[in-house]
Amino acid sequence: SLEPEKVWVIEDNGNKDNIYEVNTAGDQLREFEVKNAKNNDWEDLTKDKAGNLYIGDFGNNENERKDFVIYKIPSPLVEKGDKIEAEEIRFSYPEQKKFPPKPADRKYDTEAFFYLDSLLYIITKDRSNPFSGKALIYTVPAIKGDYSARLVGSFSTCKDYTICQITSAAISPDGKTIVLLGYGSLWIVRDFDLPDFSKGKVEFIDLGVRTQLEAICFKDNNTVYLSDEENHVTGRNLYSYTLPHNQKVESKGY
Template identity: 55%
Template sequence: MNKLSLLLLLIAIQACAQKPYYGDYTLLGKLPAKLNEVSGVETAGDSTLWVIEDNGNKDKVYMVNLKGKLVRELKVDHAKNHDWEDLAQDKAGNLYIGDFGNNANARKNLKIYKLSKPFAKKGGEIDAEKIEFQYPEQKEFPPKKSNLRFDCEAFFHHKGSLFLITKDRSRPYHGKAYVYKIPDTKGEYTAQLVGEFVSCTDTQFCSITGADISPDGKKVALLGSGYIWLFTNFDSDDFTKGTKRTIDVKHRTQQESICFLDDNTIIVADEQSKTKGRHLYSYSLD
C-alpha cells in the first residue's frame, strides 16, 4: 500500500469513527420508523411522553419512553387528523391536540381536541371533545400573500386557557408571530389576540413550530428549526412582554416538537428528513 492510499484509508477510518453532531442538545434516542413525522410532544409521566404526527397520518396519540421506544398507542375517536401540529396538557392531565395546521391559510374548520386524562385510560381508544375557533382578523380564505399569518403549529395550556402562537407564512417574510387565547372547554370561540413578537427573519429557521410552558408557569419556550425562544419574568397573558432569551442550539434539523420535562429540562423532537432526524433530545436551561 502506497503512502497516498494509506493516508486516504486513515482519513476514512477517522470519519467513520466521528460521532454525529447534535449541537447543544443531548441525544436521548431515536423514534420508531412509524413515527417519522412527529409534530407534537408532551409529558405523559416522569419517563414517558405523548407524541402525535401531522397531516396524512393516523388519528392516534402515541406514548414513547425517553429513549424513543414505543410504549402504547390510543386511537382518538370522534376526531380526524386534518393537520395535527402540537400537544398541550393541563394540570389535571387532560391532553389537547391542536388540529390547526393551516399552511395555505384557507381552513375554516380549525379545532382543538380535548382528551380526558389519557394516561389513566384503559384499552386502545379514547373519546375527544371539540374546541372550535376562528381568528377574528381573518376575512379572506386565503388572504393575500402579505397577510399569511393564520397558520399555527404551537400552543400550550395555562390557567384555564389555551395560548396559540402562529407561524408566519407571509411574503415578504418578517418572522412575526401572534399570540391568541381561547378557553379550554368544549365550544365554538373567536380567538383573542393577546400579543405578538418577531423571532428572527430567516425563513428556514425562524418560524414557530412548537411551544410549551414550564410546570411552575414561569417559563415559556417556543421552538424553531434550530432555535429556542425562552420567555421569563412575565405577569400577564402577553408573555412576550417578559424577558426574551434567544438560544441557538447549533443543530439544524426539522424540529417541530417541544415540551418541558421539568422546570429546567426541555425535550425536543425532530422529523425524519432524508438521513437526518427522528430523534428525541434534551436541553438543560441550567
C-alpha cells in the same frame, strides 16, 4: 407532552388519528385511537394540570383553513382500553378576512400552543412574504365550544424565515418559563405578564442544528425535550436540553 421519562406523541397530517406513549429510548409503550377526531393536520400537543391532553389540529400552510379544532381528551393514564373519546374546541381567527390572504398577510398557519389557567395560548407560524418575523398570540378557553380566538399580542422572532418560524411551544411546570421552538432556534421567555407574554424577558438560543424541530415539552423547570420530524435524510430523534439560567443571549435580526 410529558410524563416522567415517558412522552406522548402524535403524527402529522394524513396519518392515524392516534396518540402514542413512548419512553425516552424511543420504544412505543401504548397506542390509543382518538375517537370523534380526524387528523387533518395535527401539529402540537399540550397538557393541563388534571392530565387532560389537547391535540392541535390547526396546521394551515396555505392560510386557507376555516375549520381549526383542538381535541381535548382525558388522561390516557386512567384509560383501560385502546380508544379515547375527544371533545372539540373549535375556533377561528377573526382578524383573517380572506382565505388565503395576500402573501404579506399570511400569518395564520399554526403549530404551537400551551395550556395555562383554563386557557389555551396559541402562537401562529408566520408565512408572510416578505417575511415579517412576527407571530400572533391568541387565546381560547380550554373547554368544549366554538370560539372566536382572542388576539392578545404578537411575538417578534427575527427576519430569517429558515430559523424564525415558531413550530412548538411549552410552559414550565411552575408557570414561570415559556419556550418557543423554531427550526434550530429557541426563545426563552421569563418575567412575563399575561396574556401578552411577549413583553417579558426574552432570550434567543441558536441550538446549532438545522433539522425539522417541531416539538418541545418540559421535563422539569430547567430541562426541555425536543424532537424533530422524520424526513428522507434525518429526524425522529428526541433531544434533551438544559435551559440557561437568565443568561443574556443576543440574536441577530431582532
